[in-house]
Amino acid sequence: MSVYWLSCSLPNALRAIPFARPAALSSRHFSQTSYVAEHPQSPETLPSRVILSGIQPTGIPHLGNYLGALSNWVKLQKSAAPGDELLFSIVGWHALTLPQDPAALLAARNDMLAVLLAIGIDPGRSIIFHQDHNPHHTELGWILSCITPMGKLRRMTTWKSRLAAARNSGSEDEVDESMLNAGLFTYPVLQAADVLLYKATHVPVGEDQQQHIELTRDLADIFNRTFKGTSPVFPLPIYVNTPSKRILSLKDPTSKMSKSSPDLQSRILLTDTALQIQSKIRAAVTDSIHGITYDPEGRPGTSNLLTILAACTDRDVTQVSKMYENQGHGTLKRDVAEVVEEFLKDPRAEFERIRHERAYLDEVARRGAARAIEHSERTMVEVRTRLGLA
Numbered sequence: 001m002s003v004y005w006l007s008c009s010l011p012n013a014l015r016a017i018p019f020a021r022p023a024a025l026s027s028r029h030f031s032q033t034s035y036v037a038e039h040p041q042s043p044e045t046l047p048s049r050v051i052l053s054g055i056q057p058t059g060i061p062h063l064g065n066y067l068g069a070l071s072n073w074v075k076l077q078k079s080a081a082p083g084d085e086l087l088f089s090i091v092g093w094h095a096l097t098l099p100q101d102p103a104a105l106l107a108a109r110n111d112m113l114a115v116l117l118a119i120g121i122d123p124g125r126s127i128i129f130h131q132d133h134n135p136h137h138t139e140l141g142w143i144l145s146c147i148t149p150m151g152k153l154r155r156m157t158t159w160k161s162r163l164a165a166a167r168n169s170g171s172e173d174e175v176d177e178s179m180l181n182a183g184l185f186t187y188p189v190l191q192a193a194d195v196l197l198y199k200a201t202h203v204p205v206g207e208d209q210q211q212h213i214e215l216t217r218d219l220a221d222i223f224n225r226t227f228k229g230t231s232p233v234f235p236l237p238i239y240v241n242t243p244s245k246r247i248l249s250l251k252d253p254t255s256k257m258s259k260s261s262p263d264l265q266s267r268i269l270l271t272d273t274a275l276q277i278q279s280k281i282r283a284a285v286t287d288s289i290h291g292i293t294y295d296p297e298g299r300p301g302t303s304n305l306l307t308i309l310a311a312c313t314d315r316d317v318t319q320v321s322k323m324y325e326n327q328g329h330g331t332l333k334r335d336v337a338e339v340v341e342e343f344l345k346d347p348r349a350e351f352e353r354i355r356h357e358r359a360y361l362d363e364v365a366r367r368g369a370a371r372a373i374e375h376s377e378r379t380m381v382e383v384r385t386r387l388g389l390a
Helices: 063-079 102-119 136-145 150-154 158-166 182-196 207-226 274-282 300-313 317-322 329-354 358-387
Strands: 026-028 050-055 085-090 127-130 202-205 238-241
Touching (some): 050 063, 063 102, 063 202, 063 300, 063 329, 085 102, 085 358, 102 127, 102 329, 127 358, 136 182, 136 358, 150 182, 158 182, 158 207, 182 207, 202 207, 207 238, 274 329, 300 329
Parallel strands (some): 050 085, 050 202, 085 127, 202 238
Antiparallel strands (some): 026 238
């Protein structure tokens, strides 16, 4: 399946700007003494990378989702070495940590699979699967929960941001432990199982998930040290900080673009038509200052539009802003609407085609689950043997 790139029909102001090279993925190796570190491998025996990432089935993605994790997944697939393995999971069990309508969740799972295919994730090159189609995730999740210190879990704070986002709260201070269920509190352990089950070596996630990868590394090391053998069962996965643009709400540029916002005009969805995109961009909050400058603190609304324009054309935002310094917001909004439509029109058309092909989606999901289970069964045989369960 093709990767969709912006065509050459750019606004005049942008044609003179040279394309910026995409930022290289950076990785951080956490320094800690580990069983794996004590058993180093020679360069000749080092395996290819196993890259794994997951996304919750939240239905139709908005522009911020697309310019964040999803576009990075496509870039990872394109740049991966022939021997690298890539696994992309739709994490239905994680979705259950917050209240869900069953019919809506089923539709969202199918739509997310269709989205991944529409944007260019190739099921022949990558393993695309529903997490909940592989029971090994919950089996390993339980095993890991039995070796997870409560103190480490209590230091995981992302549950607050998830609850705040779900309730559309303005601050994490508005949520407390009375709203917290056990699933949401322990979901970092299940996330660790998601990663370790496939012996992932590299995990591309946002900064907000970094502490979860640290926990994953800790749990892998605890397991390796507690249940020793001739070699460690789990590698220590590397956190890969994927470059992503922070896309803000069109109506409240002090907060991220979000589907939980009650204002439909605050976000652009993959399924929005050209007229809807134009209407939402035209109504986007900016300011009354003459001229266009990139100043995220002082001019968040204007800067957000510049960020969107730069991200959709894969260009440097400061260079883009210079082309508009003598222009008004009307010109900027017109050009942003044009490039967003150009950016979304092909994947939107492909998504609308694929989402109605239920037999094809079911077959992709079935094959992806079979490939995922083939990988994870090998890991679980090792785990059960070390534990005395096999």
